Amino acid sequence: MEHIILSAHGLKKHFHTKRGVVRATDGVNFTINEQETLGLVGESGSGKSTVAYTVMGIYPATSGTLVFKNQDITAATKNRPKALKQDIQIVFQDPGSSLNPRRTIRQILELPLQVHNTVPKKQRVERIAKLLEMVELPIDFMYKSPPAIGGGERQMIAIARALATDPSFVILDEPTSALDVSIQAKIINKLMNLQKELNLTYMFITHDLSLMRNMGSRVAIMYLGKICEIAPTAEFFKNPLHPYTQMLLSSIPVVSEKEEEFKPKKVVSTGEIPSPVNVPPGCSFHLRCPRRMEVCSRIDPEIVTLQDNHQVRCHLFPGATGG
Amino acid sequence: MNRKLLDIQNLEVGFNVYGGYLKVLNGVYFDMAEGEKVGLVGETGCGKTTTAKSVLRILPVPPSKTTGGAILFKGRNILTMSKNEIRDIHAREISMIFQDPTAALNPVFTIGDQLMTAIRYSNLHDGMSKRAIRQKAVQALKEVQLPDAERILENYPVQLSGGMRQRICIAMALATRSTLLVADEPTTSLDVTIQDQILRLLGALIQEKDTSTILITHSLGLVREWTERVYVMYAGVMVETADTAELFKNPLHPYTKGLMSAVPKLTGEGIAAGIEGRIPDYLHPPSGCRFHPRCPAVMDICRKEKPPYFDCGHNHKTACFLYRG
Numbered sequence: 181m182e183h184i185i186l187s188a189h190g191l192k193k194h195f196h197t198k199r200g201v202v203r204a205t206d207g208v209n210f211t212i213n214e215q216e217t218l219g220l221v222g223e224s225g226s227g228k229s230t231v232a233y234t235v236m237g238i239y240p241a242t243s244g245t246l247v248f249k250n251q252d253i254t255a256a257t258k259n260r261p262k263a264l265k266q267d268i269q270i271v272f273q274d275p276g277s278s279l280n281p282r283r284t285i286r287q288i289l290e291l292p293l294q295v296h297n298t299v300p301k302k303q304r305v306e307r308i309a310k311l312l313e314m315v316e317l318p319i320d321f322m323y324k325s326p327p328a329i330g331g332g333e334r335q336m337i338a339i340a341r342a343l344a345t346d347p348s349f350v351i352l353d354e355p356t357s358a359l360d361v362s363i364q365a366k367i368i369n370k371l372m373n374l375q376k377e378l379n380l381t382y383m384f385i386t387h388d389l390s391l392m393r394n395m396g397s398r399v400a401i402m403y404l405g406k407i408c409e410i411a412p413t414a415e416f417f418k419n420p421l422h423p424y425t426q427m428l429l430s431s432i433p434v435v436s437e438k439e440e441e442f443k444p445k446k447v448v449s450t451g452e453i454p455s456p457v458n459v460p461p462g463c464s465f466h467l468r469c470p471r472r473m474e475v476c477s478r479i480d481p482e483i484v485t486l487q488d489n490h491q492v493r494c495h496l497f498p499g500a501t502g503g
Numbered sequence: 504m505n506r507k508l509l510d511i512q513n514l515e516v517g518f519n520v521y522g523g524y525l526k527v528l529n530g531v532y533f534d535m536a537e538g539e540k541v542g543l544v545g546e547t548g549c550g551k552t553t554t555a556k557s558v559l560r561i562l563p564v565p566p567s568k569t570t571g572g573a574i575l576f577k578g579r580n581i582l583t584m585s586k587n588e589i590r591d592i593h594a595r596e597i598s599m600i601f602q603d604p605t606a607a608l609n610p611v612f613t614i615g616d617q618l619m620t621a622i623r624y625s626n627l628h629d630g631m632s633k634r635a636i637r638q639k640a641v642q643a644l645k646e647v648q649l650p651d652a653e654r655i656l657e658n659y660p661v662q663l664s665g666g667m668r669q670r671i672c673i674a675m676a677l678a679t680r681s682t683l684l685v686a687d688e689p690t691t692s693l694d695v696t697i698q699d700q701i702l703r704l705l706g707a708l709i710q711e712k713d714t715s716t717i718l719i720t721h722s723l724g725l726v727r728e729w730t731e732r733v734y735v736m737y738a739g740v741m742v743e744t745a746d747t748a749e750l751f752k753n754p755l756h757p758y759t760k761g762l763m764s765a766v767p768k769l770t771g772e773g774i775a776a777g778i779e780g781r782i783p784d785y786l787h788p789p790s791g792c793r794f795h796p797r798c799p800a801v802m803d804i805c806r807k808e809k810p811p812y813f814d815c816g817h818n819h820k821t822a823c824f825l826y827r828g
Contacts, residue, residue: 223694330781331547360546360721363778365765387694390767394774432698432769433724435751439769448703449696452666470628 185349185381186235187211191244192451194229200457204230204406207244209483212349217375217382219396219413221428225453227405228385232351235383236270248349266296271344273354275334277324285312285337286322292344311340315370332363339371343378351383356391368395389432395419399424404456404464407483411490420444421492423469463495475501507575508715509558510534516557517785519565525785527553529739529793532573532812535715535732537682542726542747543719546762548782551719554736559597560589576683594624598670598676602663602688604720608660615656618675618742625679627680643678647671647704666697670704677708684709687719702729723766727751733819735759737781738793745819755821756800764780786803790825 188210195202205227212218220228233239235246239338240256247253253264273276279288289308293299299307309319315336326334335355342350352371372395375382386392392399393413400410401422409422422427427447434440451468454460460467466476473495481500483493495501506666517526524644527550535541545551556562558574574581576596584592601607609617623631631639637656644652647670660668669689676684689705690698704813708731709716718730726733726747733750735743735758743756754760763777780797783789789796795805804824813826 223696249776327688332781361723361765361767362546362762362778363781365767365774366779368767368774369776390768390769393769393771394767413771417769427696429769433698433722433728434769435723435727435763435766436768442770452664452697453694 183214184211184324184384185214185249187247188231188235189245189247191231191234191246192242193227193234193239197216197457202456203405203459204456205234206413208402208405208407208461210400210407210410212381212383214348215375215379215381216397217384217395219392219399220383220385220402221387221392221399222402223387223428223453225404225456226402227456229353230405231402232270232353232383232385235351236268237265243297266298266345267347268349268351269345269347270351270353271335271338271342271355274358275326275331275338276358278338279334279341281325281327284323284325285329288326288337289341289344290324292341296345298345307344311344314343314374315340330363331359332367335367336370339367339374343374346378348379349381349383351385353385354387357386364391371395389428390434401428404453404459406464407493408465409490409492409494410483411492412488415488416489417442419490421486421490421497422494423447423471423496424465427468427470445473463493471496508535508537508539508577509717510573510575511554511558512573512575514554514557514574515570516553516562516567517570518567520786523786524568527739527785528557529788530809531736531739532741533734535717538713539717539732540709540716540718540730542730542733543717544721544733544786545724546721546782549736551736552687553739555599555687555719556715558685559593559599559827560584571687584783590624595679596681597683598679599685599686599687600669600672600676600683600689602691604665604672605660606681607666607672610660612659613656614658614660614663614671618643618656618678621675622678622721625681639678643674644671646677646708647674649674665693666701668743669693669701673701673705673708673743677712677714678748680818682715684716685719686716688721689718690725691722722749723763735762738788739785740793741820742794742823743819743821747816747821749817753819755815755819755826756794756823757800757825758794759821763800 188208191205192207193205195204208231222228234241237257237260241254245252245254267473277443284307289311290304293304308322312321317336356367396413399416400407403424409425416459420429426444427449430444430447431449447470462477462479463481466472475495479501481493481495483491484497484499485491511531514528514531516528517524529553543551571581578827619636622636622639640805641652644655649655649670690701720726730747733747734741737758743759754763765777778797783793791807792805792810795801802824810822810824812820812822814820815826
């Protein structure tokens, strides 16, 4: 039996701006099982980072609930107990800006140990050395500062910092999108090994579906603040159902014939993601959808569960229209 | 057809910085024929953009310094041209599309101002009327499938989305009817679905206008789908060149092989280990072959000598001692 570690129900986060209400996430439901990797994939502006920040408590949710290990954590950071903050950690996209350039690596890795007071003062250096070893960096890195090391190494430090408090749940917000592929491969392999060693659960945010194919146990596709398809990885890539997913997959440039055959038939990509201030009525994708029907501009489809735990939110599938 | 359009020979470019001299381009060779679509692929900091900017001679001098080599464009050496000659080259021969359309467009001028300036300069000697220039601008925007062209001419860049801005940069680059288009990571800042649209559009337009193109990118996938011939660049050297299909079927250089295996595959075969180490410090570049500290097949000679190009048949060349035959 798989244990659910995190579940979101009707999670919404709206921002009020001068130009109107930005519906960054607009009713998101998902669950994450222990020790799995849920991939959250979408284009820029789809709301994937907002989901991550809401789970972290950086943003308070507008409505909906978040349950982590049977505990309601919908509250924002300041109202969360310290033990909870210790248990949920995040790695940001750009290690150049998430690490303070004026601190040494030692200071950076020591801060979480100080704040949570998990390690007695005398043993902290030892613990820092161990963290560096965990990400395969030499111990003398302790005395360097972020600008003196490479981008890949910086991201390894950011990972070590996230792991300093022994979390069970780590959010990876595009951890490799600022890096080159040869370095990305190293980091992803490290992350997957650490997951096994430390029994971690990952929420992996990315816009790169090919990376997701090799990393996640389940994939969720987001578009304009809503999840439009969610399925176990193998099933998802074998049988992508939502027209948006098909458009995404067929737009990916690939490096071999074999992959070319694997892609869904060419779906010509049209239009751009609309502004989340002006979400189109009905299904938010209908303006770009090659298979749109009359009903799509009127009614927002409901998510339906098909076989193999494959969920999709589209009127093409019976039950989505509701009623 | 098949005349040599661009021929770069042993180009050496460096930068004077605090702390010393960065020798970035360490003898770059590159050539392309008229009408060809050539890819230039490599990772961050390998000198792709430095090469492109050298071709347009838009690197700031100082700190940059060209210490050797030649860039022949239609047989004339760009490096020895006068300022006026370079301006003519920019106006009607070589255009460039930059990675970040937001930085490439001036935020305080309207799209119309900027687009019409480009068109005016490319037709300086033909004495076009203002109205004709405006007509050409509208037509250029229509070519890149921007609706409501008249209104967009009055817009400022901030009023448009990233995809639209890149379309405008493409319109601007192609409106000058240049012979050579240098596209430097034209879609890196865009989402895949938008990337797909932009590249399809660009492909159709250069076909129609018979423009030769250099596509600079870090994405092997794009190169495979888009180009006829590829150069792989590492640390200021072209390490391998071949026809695109041949390169993907039969990569030779250890760097190219490592790069290809590091790309995550849609078919899900797991992720290879990547390449150990990182791109060298240009202040103290490694001796011999610049890839040797990271190379899994390193030999003694690699540490001492810089490898020349070895011809491996099928138009396939690589700078690696493994293939000295």
